[in-house]
Amino acid sequence: MARSTVRTLFSARTLLAALALLAGVAAPAHAVSVSPTALYIDSRTRTGVLTLYNPGTLPEEITVDFAYGYPQSDSAGNVSVATTREPAAGEPSAMAWMRAFPRRLLLQPGQRQVVRVLVEPPAELADGEYWARVLISSRGGQPPIEQTQGDVRLQLNVQTTLVMAANYRKGDLRTGVDVTAASARRNADGVQLQVDLSRNGNAAFLGRMRAELLDARENVVATLYDDVAVYRTMRRRLTFAVPAAATGAMTVRIHIDTEREDLPPGGALPAAPIDQRIPVQ
Amino acid sequence: MARRTGTSALFGGRGAWLLAALLALLAAPCPALAQGTVSVLPVQGLRFGMLSTGMPTVISPLDAGRRATVELVGSGHVTLLFELPRGLRAGADGPLLPLRFGATDGRVTFPGSGTVLVFDPAAPVSFTLPPGGATIWLGGSAEPASAQPPGAYDAAITVHVVVANPAT
Numbered sequence: 008m009a010r011s012t013v014r015t016l017f018s019a020r021t022l023l024a025a026l027a028l029l030a031g032v033a034a035p036a037h038a039v040s041v042s043p044t045a046l047y048i049d050s051r052t053r054t055g056v057l058t059l060y061n062p063g064t065l066p067e068e069i070t071v072d073f074a075y076g077y078p079q080s081d082s083a084g085n086v087s088v089a090t091t092r093e094p095a096a097g098e099p100s101a102m103a104w105m106r107a108f109p110r111r112l113l114l115q116p117g118q119r120q121v122v123r124v125l126v127e128p129p130a131e132l133a134d135g136e137y138w139a140r141v142l143i144s145s146r147g148g149q150p151p152i153e154q155t156q157g158d159v160r161l162q163l164n165v166q167t168t169l170v171m172a173a174n175y176r177k178g179d180l181r182t183g184v185d186v187t188a189a190s191a192r193r194n195a196d197g198v199q200l201q202v203d204l205s206r207n208g209n210a211a212f213l214g215r216m217r218a219e220l221l222d223a224r225e226n227v228v229a230t231l232y233d234d235v236a237v238y239r240t241m242r243r244r245l246t247f248a249v250p251a252a253a254t255g256a257m258t259v260r261i262h263i264d265t266e267r268e269d270l271p272p273g274g275a276l277p278a279a280p281i282d283q284r285i286p287v288q
Numbered sequence: 289m290a291r292r293t294g295t296s297a298l299f300g301g302r303g304a305w306l307l308a309a310l311l312a313l314l315a316a317p318c319p320a321l322a323q324g325t326v327s328v329l330p331v332q333g334l335r336f337g338m339l340s341t342g343m344p345t346v347i348s349p350l351d352a353g354r355r356a357t358v359e360l361v362g363s364g365h366v367t368l369l370f371e372l373p374r375g376l377r378a379g380a381d382g383p384l385l386p387l388r389f390g391a392t393d394g395r396v397t398f399p400g401s402g403t404v405l406v407f408d409p410a411a412p413v414s415f416t417l418p419p420g421g422a423t424i425w426l427g428g429s430a431e432p433a434s435a436q437p438p439g440a441y442d443a444a445i446t447v448h449v450v451v452a453n454p455a456t
Contacts (some may be wrong), residue, residue: 170452
């Protein structure tokens, strides 16, 4: 029989011990910090560098691995990055060409460690961009939460994996984006903007969209920003909260460019900006 | 008879205010994080309490005192995968005390919007982490057999939190 022991936790000493234990195990497990936020490796160097940092108070066991994947959206404009280690034939995958050094490491609290990513592409590779995701898994940054009652012990462990772009670029690269459909409709939540984007060229479009809601006098009554990564196609939905004072016919004005301060220099390839107006229905 | 101890006693009496203050401190929002970065805060593991032979113990994901709870703060697209043990085991090759996790034993709650996502912890669940963060609840049941041998039983649940930056 599995037994458990009743324990009295009323005494001040035990209470303090329990609180100390709680404080110890309940500290947030910050995922290991990684910079830059994405890797864009060119064919001249064939090398990328990641810097890992452990901001926690306990050692982290780190594993670096690769997969194939890119951001995709569903019909509702939700974006996700599905990864696979078995990309379909014909996909522009760089996964199999990438190696990390070191691949496993123990990162002490406060320690930084450089991880180099080397790319060994096949010969005669056509110009273009080839996609992969680097997976940085960390565990051990905190002891597991442990519930022990009598002879029953149940641990709760957490492992965190950061999934980042690791793209390989070769030769002449071009990118851009087209708005293939756009609509703006008033609903109970405000004004819902839906924009369908399609990439052109031979590399991913990494940019941002600024969407402004204009009233009948062309005053901006609300502004939304959205970072977008269009690898093939992308649907985005944004909802404006409409100020009560805003009445009359409204319009949404969108501006899409490649100003991405969150990406490393050269990460976002240049492309012509796009401006478009969409009447609110 | 199944008896439980721990949480209710800890929360009662003079220590309650202190514990509440501590929890409030721990739950304080973290500084803004970069896109695609998430902090994970395991708050509580599953608490089956006393287990008796032949008596299943069921923990609902809505049972605040006994469910497992993990909080997420940050931004990005999150996928959760649970490594769920078949049961508690007494030693490496010892007897198994079965654990079961049902198709509705997982919950993701979004405090900012009040939305709740019900999920099967045996399958991955994905969502975009909103500014208010998310809280994960996990329930489950322990089913000791009527002839469950005595012993020290243990098991581990691992929560894999996969965070992707969908804008790169």
